[in-house]
Amino acid sequence: MSNDSKKFELTRKGAAALAVGALALVGAAVGATVLVEHRLHGHGHGAGEAHDHGAHDDHEEGHADAQHRGHDHGEGHGHDHGDPAGHPHGAHGDEHAGGKLRLSPAMIENAGIELLTAGPGKVAVTLRLPGEIALNAEGVAHVTPRVPGAAREVKKQLGDAVKKGDVLAVLDSRELAELQRELLAARERLTLAEASFARQETLWKEQISAEKEYLAARQAVAEARIEHRSAAQKLGAAAGAGGGKGGGYALIAPIDGTIIEKHIAVGEVLKEDTQVFVIADLSTVWVNVTVYAKDLHRVHVGQAAWVTAEGTPAPARGAVTYLGHVLDEGNRSASARVELREPDRAFRPGLFATVDVSVEEVDAPVVVSDEAIQRVDGKDVVFVQEGDAFEARPVKLGRRGAADPAGQGARVVEIAEGVAAGERYVGKNSFVLKAELGKPEAGHGHAH
Known part of the structure; x- marks a missing residue:
């Protein structure tokens, strides 16, 4: 190369x-x-x-x-x-780090955020207990036929409101027809005995017949009257006010109320122990409450109570009407009863309920709505308005209860530390601010 x-x-x-x-x-x-x-x-x-x-x-x-x-x-x-001055995130980073948020007026309106003013108020301290809504046992009637029979006609249906004395159904009863026949026979025998006695009495007074015949006729009248009275009592016991002619028998509503159970159809043969209808007076309901041993000294008959259940529109106010004297051996608790008068139909028997019993009423220097309390980083906070921002301010809570024991029972909380009287705070829908504070971009200081 x-x-x-x-x-x-x-x-x-x-x-x-x-x-x-x-x-x-x-x-x-x-x-x-x-x-x-x-x-x-x-x-x-x-x-x-x-x-x-x-x-x-x-x-x-x-x-x-x-x-x-x-x-x-x-x-x-x-x-x-x-350079924080040149980065849009830096403008609000410190505010988010301190638990502050800025929301536009549009966001506040769309989220339904409610601003309230903290201040002094009454707190009806309540004891929260579990319960279950039940029928008023004193307002329930079971309708059964007094004699066996077949349903000829059914006049009322499940859910119907009835008045005392209304005819619910009509039965045909062979037993009732037999009792009616016996009464008619006893009545005829009594009529004949009375006529015979009247004739014998006249003859005896005119000394035409012997005294022996007169006394026998009087004895026969007495026996016929007893027989007639007995037959009438049997028929009355069997049919009551619903007895009719030809074996017809009417089932009558014994109280005002609503039919909550119905077990009858046309043609059905019913025995005398068949529970045909159940009528309940729903103008009052009972709430059976469990009171644990440690709380028994705080609960007394006559105390006001508020009851809530799933699907109910608002708490219903009632009163404690009964407190048991014997504890259940299983869970060491006593039974109490709260009676609700004219409750909303949403308070249906069978629903589990939460019962807040008013045990004390105090005056607090600062109270806020119970809805305002949120948990952030393991602390109780209230979102307090500061200018155009909201601060998640840690608070020390006092007693919880209702704002007015004699009113609607709105839930309030006493604030021992963290919020002063006169400060504006977020009440309704405060969870929206908690959600905003917890978003990932909040840590980078995004303005809202």
Whole structure:
């Protein structure tokens, strides 16, 4: 090979080596840029601490060279994460760190957020107990036929409201027809006995017949009257006010109320112990309450109570009418009863209920709505308005209860520390602010 050829190969090899070196230098510069940018963003995920300072210094020169090539992050993207004044996130980052939020008027209106004023008020301290809504056992009537029979007609249906004396159904009864026949026979025998006695009495007075015949006629009348009275009592006991002619028998409503059970159909043969209808007076309901042993000294007959259950529109106010004297051996609790008068139909027997019994009434210097209390980072907070922002302010809670024992029973909480009288706070829908505070972008200080 000639010397010119060797020179040419050396020149090509040198150029390739120079190109590889240049690419390595550019790669190192880009890597340094990414690393420094990564650290400026705070996304090290712990890896940044693992690098020693020497490695960091080695990349600084490459980063400067990358900036010289036009890869400066601040110029290339129009914002500098290292300068809070130039980054829109930095404007509110401190406020979010302190638990503050800014919501536009539109967001406040759309979320249904209610602003209230903290101040002094009464707190009816309540004891919360579990319960179950039940029928008023004193207002329930079971309608059964007094004699067996077949249903001829059914006049009332399940859910119908009835008045005392209304005919519920009509039965045909052979037993009743037999009792009616016996009464008619006894009545005829009594009529004949009375006529015979009258004739014998006249003859005896005229001394036409013997006294013996007169006395026998009088005895027959007495026996006929007893027989007639007995037959009438049997028929009355069997049919009551529903007795009719020809074996017809009417089932009568014994009280005003609503039919809550019905077990009869036309043609059905019913025995005398069949529970045909159940009528309940729903103008009052009972709430059976469980009172644990530790709370027995706080509950007394006559105390006001508020009852809530799933699906009920608002708490219903009642009173404790009964407190048991014997504890259940299983759970060491006593039974109590709260009576609700004219409750909403949503308070249906069978529903589990929560019962708040009023045990004490106190005057508190600062009270807020119970809806205002939220839990943030394991602390009770109230969102207090400060200018155009809301601060999640930690509070120390006092006694809980109702605002007015004689009224609607709105739930309030005494504030021992954290909110002063006169401050504005979020009551209804305060959970919306808690949700906003917990969003991931809140940690970066996004303004709302």
